[in-house]
Amino acid sequence: VKNSRILLVEDEPNIARGLLFNLEAEGCRVVHAGDGETALRLIGGEEFSLVILDLTLPGMDGLEVCRHLRSVDARLPILILTARSDERDRVEGLACGADDYLTKPFHLQEFLLRVEGILRRSRWYRPSADESERYRFGSNEVDLVGQRAWTRRQGEIALTDLEVRMLRLFLQREGETVSRADLLASVWGFAPDTETRTLDNFIVRLRKYFEENPAEPVFFITVRGRGYRFDSKGGRK
Numbered sequence: 536v537k538n539s540r541i542l543l544v545e546d547e548p549n550i551a552r553g554l555l556f557n558l559e560a561e562g563c564r565v566v567h568a569g570d571g572e573t574a575l576r577l578i579g580g581e582e583f584s585l586v587i588l589d590l591t592l593p594g595m596d597g598l599e600v601c602r603h604l605r606s607v608d609a610r611l612p613i614l615i616l617t618a619r620s621d622e623r624d625r626v627e628g629l630a631c632g633a634d635d636y637l638t639k640p641f642h643l644q645e646f647l648l649r650v651e652g653i654l655r656r657s658r659w660y661r662p663s664a665d666e667s668e669r670y671r672f673g674s675n676e677v678d679l680v681g682q683r684a685w686t687r688r689q690g691e692i693a694l695t696d697l698e699v700r701m702l703r704l705f706l707q708r709e710g711e712t713v714s715r716a717d718l719l720a721s722v723w724g725f726a727p728d729t730e731t732r733t734l735d736n737f738i739v740r741l742r743k744y745f746e747e748n749p750a751e752p753v754f755f756i757t758v759r760g761r762g763y764r765f766d767s768k769g770g771r772k
């Protein structure tokens with residue numbers, strides 16, 4: 536968290552001041568933008584490790600800012616703040632490419648934990664800015680930029696866009712249970728009628744590529760009734 540450069544996009548001065556103060560107390564360097572246009576201008580000019588984005592902004596709204604942001608930087612972590620506890624906002628936010636969200640009002644401690652979690656994951660996932668998105672787990676190697684993978688079972692594989700999106704989400708959220716709703720929203724976009732069977736078929740495909748024994752997966756694990764979890768160590772300590 537220390538020395539992370541954070542862009543805080545929030546139009547309410549009191550909330551902005553409070554968050555800024557507390558983030559700086561944790562050792563972060565924070566740049567504040569009061570609206571989306573300013574935020575996008577700042578993004579173009581300097582490098583940030585995280586964007587904290589309020590959804591209700593004057594002018595361009597937060598979802599739109601999020602979409603623009605994603606179109607210029609596919610990997611910059613985005614934490615959405617929303618006053619609305621509406622499920623649709625959450626799903627749309629994730630579909631726009633946000634990494635996480637927090638509903639207002641939130642406890643400061645929860646906010647800081649969330650920020651810390653995103654920064655930790657993104658460092659783990661992106662060791663340095665110019666590194667291509669290559670990752671190894673078990674006897675597999677994945678190159679998300681080149682959309683290829685090398686596996687013991689299948690040799691070299693060309694990955695589809697959807698497979699890359701799903702792998703990216705699992706890698707970013709290593710060790711966490713990712714709900715089926717989040718997977719559907721992040722990988723297929725906001726499409727409430729996407730069949731959940733489609734999702735299951737994708738998981739089956741990933742297991743065929745990457746698991747030694749697809750019938751007994753150790754990397755892409757089913758969490759009954761909740762979703763799926765990626766374990767890069769394949770169950771080993």
Ligand code: CA
Binds near residue numbers: 591
């Ligand atoms: Ca607001």
